[in-house]
Amino acid sequence: MNIGTIIGYLAAFLTTIAFLPQTIKTIREKKAEGVSLIMYTIFNFGLLGWIIYGFYTGSLPIILANIITFIFAFIIWVLKLRYH
Amino acid sequence: MNIGTIIGYLAAFLTTIAFLPQTIKTIREKKAEGVSLIMYTIFNFGLLGWIIYGFYTGSLPIILANIITFIFAFIIWVLKLRYH
Incomplete structure (x- = not known):
């Protein structure tokens, strides 16, 4: 595996795992006031597109x-x- | 451009533009309580990796x-x- 591929996998790992702390925070606090509904609506459609x-x-x-x-x-x- | 490439560009557009409403919301409300600091720290490092x-x-x-x-x-x- 060359350095480019390693950076790619590291980047993919980070931008994926980044959403875990947000998920945990929202579950724990039982509120999501500051989180944008429009963002996650568009983002989920985008992710389906990527899949x-x-x-x-x-x-x-x-x-x-x-x-x-x-x-x-x-x-x-x-x-x-x-929680809207 | 084949259908695969079009889906790829559409997915990239959606997962990119998705962060605009979150940015606008956070600027407008002048608070970011529900937003996870750990998420955006990891996410930004991941994005630098992708770049x-x-x-x-x-x-x-x-x-x-x-x-x-x-x-x-x-x-x-x-x-x-x-706003922490």
């Missing part, structure tokens, strides 16, 4: 990273709707 | 999409620190 793109191009890293991010972002979106 | 990866692989779409997302996410991060 389709991943299947289309046969890229497992794209599929996996975006499915994991989607799980976190979808939970945040549901909680935002619930 | 480096984009330069490394010579991918202009990756560079541009991640620079725009970084601008939004960095503003949210600064505001979160300020």
